[in-house]
Amino acid sequence: MGHQLLTQVLMMLLIAIVAIVLLRRLRVSALLAYLFTGIISGPAGFNWISQSSIQLTAELGVVLLMFTLGLEFSIGKLWALRRTVFGLGSLQVVLCALTVTVFGLLFINDIGQTIVLGFAVALSSTAIVLKQLNDSGQLAHRHGELAVGVLLFQDIAVVPLLIVIPLLGAATPGEFLPVLLVALMKGMVAFVLVLGIGKWGLPRLFDEVARARSSELFVLCALVVALLTGVATYWLGLSMALGAFLAGMVLGESQYRRQIEADIRPFRDLLMGVFFISIGMLLDLGSLLGFWWQILFITAGLMLLKSLLIIMLLRLAGESLATSLATAAALAQMGEFSFVIIAVGVDAQLLAPQWANLFVVAGVLSMALTPWMMKLLSQHQPLFSAKDLQTALTPTLPPSGAKVLLLGFGRVGQVIASFLKAEGIHYLALDIDPARVTQGRATGEPLFFGDADKQAILQQAGISEVAIIIITFHRHPHIQQLLALCRELAPRSKILVRTSDDRQMTQLKQAGADQVIPEVFEGSLMLVSHVLHHSGVPLSKILRLLENERRNHYPSLHGSMAASxxxxxxxxxxxxxxxxxxxxxxxxxxxxxxxxxxxxxxxxxxxxxxxxxxxxxxxxxxxxxxxxxxxxxxxxxxxxxxxxx
CATH class of the missing domain: 3.30.70.1450 (Regulator of K+ conductance, C-terminal domain)
Known part of the structure; x- marks a missing residue:
């Protein structure tokens, strides 16, 4: 029995891999691949595995998703976009949910179901919209700013929805308000406890873990913190996702935010894949084929409704018609959290599986149409000067105009930084020593905690935008792999590498280094220059000799006549x-x-x-x-x- 289950799980994963590869070639979201895998593997397909058997794993995906959302939660970010977030964002969510709820009562004689569907429709896809805006260079456009502000509020709104929806299913109408008040009080208690304990304990915990210089320990600690806080709020009668969000919010203010997000992301993406597979298991395409016109009607209706509401709100706020149309095109679809809300509603027995199936398929169709709509309606948008927006949205990127990225901020990195600062050259530095990062940031250095071996960390540091990358580590166990990664991410940047000697000069050059600087040889050259200068050799000739040595890879300095x-x-x-x-x-x-x-x-x-x-x-x-x-x-x-x- 155990071998049979293992074979079925492997088959399910194989289907997912093949589907993702094929859909990626068609530039379609991997979400469709996971849903297809769930349909094939679930009761409507080969019935290899039931949804209940992977439900816990799927829930962990939501927990990690909320944890990373908490990492991105920033009071400064919200304040910079406060009018868009709390003005346009709140009106969009409330009006959309209210309209769907009222209109849904014409077809569903159950206000609980229509409320769940209303809030599911009100949410949009942060992942799809931000990726599309970033890839097309439209984050700095006016409609990009407005879309991001609304998405921020939608992400925040998910937190109270995860509290309220289970209560709607568990409490009778007369008991709902008292139960809600109790839940809100529990939420406040959880917030205070996590905030109080976390502010004091979590940074110290990660300080100790970071000093161990073990990436495995760091990842394990981040996972345990996310899951432990989730279990704590679950014991209080609230959702695990709420606790994970609060823990992420606490750590989002620490210097480890970027590293934690980079380490958690693979686990989050994998477990979210399992979550979408579990959603796919709810779908029965055979039975849904008889409702094809209802699905098309729901898809067109929800996209039209959201678009009209956003256009109306933006026009009332004085925005141009072109900007309003482009913003509406970006936000007209349902999002990843919509499926979370639907899954929570089904689990709470508040939403009928039939309606869940219809809206999941409609949501997927709306997400598939989004890139095409955004491209169609945003080609001629006027640029919006969004310096404050860029700072608020991407605090992990280098300062505007940064030209140099320092990997390592030890003595050599600090010396280089002092000269760059004196010449007014903007730079950004990464280091994995927590004490050094804390001290550097206290003195105003643009220094961040992060493992340079991580692709996500380098991308957050804006490696593709800098002109020069300097690797200053005295010893690095995987220097050639790091060089190859830097060269892949920044093909046009100049890469300088500091080494103690010349053992790996050829290999480092082949790995992507433009110039390798061995300390022992540079020290010898400095001594030689002093000797020649005091011996009466002209300075111009000394400089030519030194430059010739460097250009030809130190031919005269490769050691002594006898080896020790x-x-x-x-x-x-x-x-x-x-x-x-x-x-x-x-x-x-x-x-x-x-x-x-x-x-x-x-x-x-x-x-x-x-x-x-x-x-x-x-x-x-x-x-x-x-x-x-x-x-x-x-x-x-x-x-x-x-x-x-």
């Missing part, structure tokens, strides 16, 4: 005299397989006269070859040149 035990991994210079019986005597220099021997010929000396390596000649007895390479390769080359083997 701790330098065997370094490239060094070796002098090899050729005796009369050496196998290489008589060979042309160009005939020696230097690449196979993994050494480089720097120069050769004959009769006390040094010749450049480019001067080809037949080797003679008494010639001295100056070779560059590591000790192991030199031993191999010496054996070949002397014995021929």
């Amino acid at each position: 035990a701790d330098e065997l991994g370094f490239e060094q210079l070796f002098a090899l005299p050729l005796a009369s019986n050496a196998a290489a005597v008589g060979l042309l220099l160009s005939a020696v397989p230097w690449a196979e021997l993994q050494v480089q010929l720097v120069s050769w000396r004959r009769a006390d006269i040094e010749h450049d390596a480019s001067q080809d000649t037949n080797l003679q007895a008494g010639d001295i070859l100056l070779l560059c390479g590591i000790a192991e390769h030199f031993a191999q080359a010496e054996r070949w040149l002397i014995t021929g083997n």
Whole structure:
């Protein structure tokens, strides 16, 4: 039985993978793939697995979704957009929910069901709208600002809805108000407890976890905090999602917000996929085919209703018709949280599965139509100067005009930052040391906590927009992978890498570094410059010599003539005299397989006269070859040149 269940789950996941890949090629949301997987795997399909068996996993997806929503909750963000959020946003949600509720009573003789459907229709898709606005460069347009403000209020409105909807299903009409008041009091208690304990304890907890420098521990801690606060509010008789939202809101004010969001995102996306699969299991397309005209009617009706309400509100607020139309096109669909509200309503036995199925399909159709509508109605919008909006929406991005991204803010990073600051060059820095980040931010440095190995962190730091990326870590376990990631995300940026020596210069160049700066060689060059200067060599000549060394990868500085035990991994210079019986005597220099021997010929000396390596000649007895390479390769080359083997 256990093997059969495992096989069925694997088949379900395989269907999801194939569906996501195919739909991505068609530029369709992965949500449709998850719903299709649920239909195939559920009672209407092969009946491999029931919805109840994955319900807990699906709920965890909602919990993590609310946790990440709390991370994005910012008083500053709301204040910057307060008129749009609490004015237009609240009117849109309330009027839309009220209209659907009243109109729905003509078809459904149950006010509880129409209320759930009203609020489900009132919500829009934050993920689809923001992605479409960002991809088309319309976040800075006036309709982009208005759409984002409304979406912020909708996201906030989900929190009280998750409290109220279960109560509507559990309480009789006469008991609803007292039960609601009790629930609100419990919510206030949960808010105070999480806020009080979290403000004091969670930052300290994550300080200790961050000092451990273990990414696994950091991820585990974030997951436990989200789930533990969810369980705490569940014990109070409220939803788990509410507790997770409060925990996210507390951590959203900390320096770890970006790292937590980046670490949680894969788990959230995966579990939300399971949630949408569970929604798909509710659907029976065979039975819904008989209601195709009702589905089209609901889809057209909800999109038209939301569009007309938004256009009316914006026109009353004095916005242009073009801006009103573009904003309406962006917000006309149902959203991810709409499905959460529908699922909660079904679970509370407040919403009939038949109506849930119809509105889920209608919601999916409305989401699929959104990109086309936005593109059609927003091509000629006037730009809106949204400097405050950009600051409020994307506090993780570098300051306007940032040119340099520092990965690592130790002593080297701080020295570089001081010179950049003195020259008025804007920069942003990432570091994973919590104490250093705290101290840096206290002094006003644009420094953020984050693991540079994470693609999401680098994208939040605006890596694709900077001109120069400087990797200052003294030691990094996966430096080549980090370089490759930076090069992938910022193909046009110049990447500089600081290293302690030259062991990996070639590999780092191949991985994407434009310039590698070995500390030991740069220190030697500084000493050489002082010696030459005090010896009377002109400064211009010294600068030319230094630049030549850097341009040619420090050819004169690759070590000493003899290797010590701790330098065997370094490239060094070796002098090899050729005796009369050496196998290489008589060979042309160009005939020696230097690449196979993994050494480089720097120069050769004959009769006390040094010749450049480019001067080809037949080797003679008494010639001295100056070779560059590591000790192991030199031993191999010496054996070949002397014995021929």
